[in-house]
Amino acid sequence: MRSKILFVMWLCAIALLSSCEKDVQPESQTIQILKEKEKIEIGVDSVTIRGEYVYQGVINDLKLRVSKEEHLHGADDFPAALSGKSYTVNITGLEAGTLYYYCYIADFGSVTDWHSEVYSFTTASELPMVETLEVLMIDSLKARVKCKVSYEGGAEVTERGVCWNEYGDPTTDDDRLTHAEGGMGEYTCQLTGLQPFTKYYVRAYAKNACGTNYGAVMELVTGLEVNLPTVVTMEITGVSVTTASCLCTVVDDGGSEVFERGACWSVDPNPNIADFVYADGGGLGDYVISMAELEANTTYYARAYAKNSKGVNYGETMSFSTLEYIFAPLGALDGRFSVAENRQVWFSQGNLQYNPSLDKWQFAENQFDYIGESNANAAENYAGWLDLFGWGTSGYDHGAMCYQPWGTINAVEYYWAYGNENYNLYDQTGMADWGYNAISNGGDTENQWRTLTLDEWDYIFHYRSTPSGIRFAKAQVEGVNGVILLPDDWSSSMYHLNNVNQVEASFSGNVLSSLIWDRYLQFHGAIFLPAAGRRQEQYIEHTGSIGYYHTSEYISGKYVHGIKFDHDDIYFLSSMRYYAQSVRLVVDVERR
Numbered sequence: 001m002r003s004k005i006l007f008v009m010w011l012c013a014i015a016l017l018s019s020c021e022k023d024v025q026p027e028s029q030t031i032q033i034l035k036e037k038e039k040i041e042i043g044v045d046s047v048t049i050r051g052e053y054v055y056q057g058v059i060n061d062l063k064l065r066v067s068k069e070e071h072l073h074g075a076d077d078f079p080a081a082l083s084g085k086s087y088t089v090n091i092t093g094l095e096a097g098t099l100y101y102y103c104y105i106a107d108f109g110s111v112t113d114w115h116s117e118v119y120s121f122t123t124a125s126e127l128p129m130v131e132t133l134e135v136l137m138i139d140s141l142k143a144r145v146k147c148k149v150s151y152e153g154g155a156e157v158t159e160r161g162v163c164w165n166e167y168g169d170p171t172t173d174d175d176r177l178t179h180a181e182g183g184m185g186e187y188t189c190q191l192t193g194l195q196p197f198t199k200y201y202v203r204a205y206a207k208n209a210c211g212t213n214y215g216a217v218m219e220l221v222t223g224l225e226v227n228l229p230t231v232v233t234m235e236i237t238g239v240s241v242t243t244a245s246c247l248c249t250v251v252d253d254g255g256s257e258v259f260e261r262g263a264c265w266s267v268d269p270n271p272n273i274a275d276f277v278y279a280d281g282g283g284l285g286d287y288v289i290s291m292a293e294l295e296a297n298t299t300y301y302a303r304a305y306a307k308n309s310k311g312v313n314y315g316e317t318m319s320f321s322t323l324e325y326i327f328a329p330l331g332a333l334d335g336r337f338s339v340a341e342n343r344q345v346w347f348s349q350g351n352l353q354y355n356p357s358l359d360k361w362q363f364a365e366n367q368f369d370y371i372g373e374s375n376a377n378a379a380e381n382y383a384g385w386l387d388l389f390g391w392g393t394s395g396y397d398h399g400a401m402c403y404q405p406w407g408t409i410n411a412v413e414y415y416w417a418y419g420n421e422n423y424n425l426y427d428q429t430g431m432a433d434w435g436y437n438a439i440s441n442g443g444d445t446e447n448q449w450r451t452l453t454l455d456e457w458d459y460i461f462h463y464r465s466t467p468s469g470i471r472f473a474k475a476q477v478e479g480v481n482g483v484i485l486l487p488d489d490w491s492s493s494m495y496h497l498n499n500v501n502q503v504e505a506s507f508s509g510n511v512l513s514s515l516i517w518d519r520y521l522q523f524h525g526a527i528f529l530p531a532a533g534r535r536q537e538q539y540i541e542h543t544g545s546i547g548y549y550h551t552s553e554y555i556s557g558k559y560v561h562g563i564k565f566d567h568d569d570i571y572f573l574s575s576m577r578y579y580a581q582s583v584r585l586v587v588d589v590e591r592r
Helices: 002-024 372-377 456-464 515-523
Strands: 039-042 047-055 061-067 076-083 086-091 099-106 117-121 128-137 141-151 159-165 178-179 185-191 198-209 211-213 216-222 229-237 244-252 260-266 274-281 283-291 299-308 310-315 318-321 336-342 343-347 352-355 360-363 472-477 480-485 527-530 535-537 539-541 547-554 559-565 569-576 586-588
Touching: 039 117, 061 086, 128 198, 128 211, 141 159, 159 185, 178 185, 198 586, 211 456, 229 299, 229 310, 229 318, 229 372, 244 260, 244 299, 260 283, 274 283, 283 299, 336 456, 372 539, 472 527, 480 547, 515 527, 527 547, 535 547
Parallel strands: none
Antiparallel strands: 039 047, 047 086, 061 076, 061 099, 076 086, 099 117, 128 141, 141 185, 159 178, 159 198, 198 211, 198 216, 229 244, 244 283, 260 274, 260 299, 299 310, 299 318, 336 343, 343 586, 352 360, 472 480, 480 527, 535 539, 547 559, 559 569
């Protein structure tokens, strides 16, 4: 009986021991070190690491094993001070500028300890690099110093700022010190409490674990009297129906930084910053202010202004009068384009079209419309529409052998205006120009429209001075490749266009639906030239990918001037007279 009792007691002891061992062993001997919360403070010969971990059980001990060897041979252990789930480890006795490897080791009170992945850090070895960039007087007793930390030196910049004194080579031991937050990049400090009529020496400084480094010494002198800035209204230019430009310059800051400059305008002879105003940053020098949304046929007064710590000052007042608004004629779009200084035109609503069987001229209904391959049917009895024409094929018998719009003969002498190789379309009677025709949806009156010259095309693309600075942009409108021309009074606020004034831009840089085009661009007078290709005899090429447009001027007996644009470029070219190309007519504003 006693032996049975002893046997039962032995079994219970075994079970109890087994149960205790299971309680000590954690469910998982893996903890998660939260690397995103780990902060490493790098020194020259020491490093402090702080962080947090996630683990449900109890950790008896946590330490870091540190070595110069990646496999942690010959490693030293450094204990972590635990506080809840947070820890701090101080690692000492390190060498400067040296790469070290480390891992975390946790003691769960079990037979096997847990260890993390191997990480690394490098101790500091150099001073940071800091620059004193600029010293600006705010007023007679205040200054602003702009600085930059361009290199941390292998350790965190814990402090940066500006120090100054009255005798030269200031350091952080001087009592005149202004701190900024640590880190890399530019920073600005303001110096206050300066004494009047005093020279100071100023420089930037930055600190890391290796010590303090300084930027170049700069000087500033207080006590100079601060006056209002001197600003000049130079000229009013580019006056149109609703826009004008004011050229201004700040010639003297008055001894204090000009932090705002601009122009103001009003119908009152003494405009000020309470009226219409547009600012253009600050500083000295020339600047241009665009005045937009003006009333037509109205006299305005404008002048430059500039502000510093003393106050605001104005330039001379100048007056100008906006142009009288004249409605565009039937068939023209209501956007004005300068083709020379003080000369503007309206463009037709679309490319020119002709029907041989009806002997009828018209403008395309939409600007992005073009005929395309059907131009190959050019013939006297063709009942459809054409929109590619050989040079001078106006339909009037002005002296050329091929004067009819359906002309297809490949002989350059057949296309001489007025039968003479040395005449332009606008010479003699003017009948060689397609615009001499009565256009059915363009007023139906002879000699109202005309073709642009080479210089006028060139001025539109390259030389117009507009308040927005935007002259053209390539685009796709309703899936059609082409070029947008923006009117003189175009404002970038009307619609944002990409790659403006860039001849090398692609058509796909601006993709517009017909709704967007009508509502935001054509509504404000924008012009679209579709890439309609060209015809040689009955052969059509480059439809939809290249645009060829005639000018009214010849080069030689064989060639005439034209304009060409494709996916990569916009340029003027010499074109054979018999090449049938697109025609876009204009009407002069002054003729109305």
